[in-house]
Amino acid sequence: MKPAATIALIAINCIIYLLWQNSLAPRFGLNYLAIGRNEYYRFITCIFMHGSVMHILMNMGGLYSLGTALERRIGSVKFLLLYLSIGVAASAGSLGIRMLMGRANVLSIGASGAIYGLFGIFIGLIWKVAGLQKALSASRQTLIILAAMCFMRGIDNYAHIIGITIGVLIGYSFL
Numbered sequence: 001m002k003p004a005a006t007i008a009l010i011a012i013n014c015i016i017y018l019l020w021q022n023s024l025a026p027r028f029g030l031n032y033l034a035i036g037r038n039e040y041y042r043f044i045t046c047i048f049m050h051g052s053v054m055h056i057l058m059n060m061g062g063l064y065s066l067g068t069a070l071e072r073r074i075g076s077v078k079f080l081l082l083y084l085s086i087g088v089a090a091s092a093g094s095l096g097i098r099m100l101m102g103r104a105n106v107l108s109i110g111a112s113g114a115i116y117g118l119f120g121i122f123i124g125l126i127w128k129v130a131g132l133q134k135a136l137s138a139s140r141q142t143l144i145i146l147a148a149m150c151f152m153r154g155i156d157n158y159a160h161i162i163g164i165t166i167g168v169l170i171g172y173s174f175l
Contacts, residue, residue, distance in 0.1 A: 003071040004076050006063060006071050006079070009083065010063055013050065016048050016050075017050050028045035030109070031095070031106060031107050035095070043092055047091065047111050048111070049110065050110055051109055055110060062115040067079065069122075082118075086163055086166050089163075090113025090114060090162040093158065112159060113156070116164040117164065117166050119139070123168050123171060128171065
């Protein structure tokens with residue numbers, strides 16, 4: 001089975017970036033002002049916005065490597081629903097945390113919350129099949145990178161942490 005949903009998501013992200021680059025981010029990224037204007041579509045659209053060439057390359061590389069493997073295992077429809085659901089949940093959770101911290105005016109864009117969720121699904125699956133120690137061992141490098149990113153500016157670490165947490169729960173509990 002070809003990973004049609006993964007390829008489609010990558011194509012959509014790249015087309016949006018190439019055609020509009022950063023010009024759409026203020027209108028489709030997520031912050032509390034958008035919610036105050038009832039622009040709830042931004043919970044989805046922010047997942048398809050990227051701020052730089054490096055941003056989209058990193059996210060699409062992660063989506064390709066994780067997405068193709070997971071989509072082949074669970075099918076295109078389930079994969080697409082999980083990807084979008086985790087992306088929306090990670091973005092919404094991040095916005096909620098930023099609102100509590102008084103930093104909700106920061107614009108959130110990118111697919112990394114959803115992509116970390118895909119990684120979390122793999123951790124949950126490994127945990128379920130081989131135990132927690134194997135899951136942590138298999139994911140050590142990515143967890144170190146995630147921890148290091150907590151010290152970098154301009155990265156929505158809340159979305160990453162929420163995405164990976166939701167993914168682990170889904171992978172362990174439902175797949």
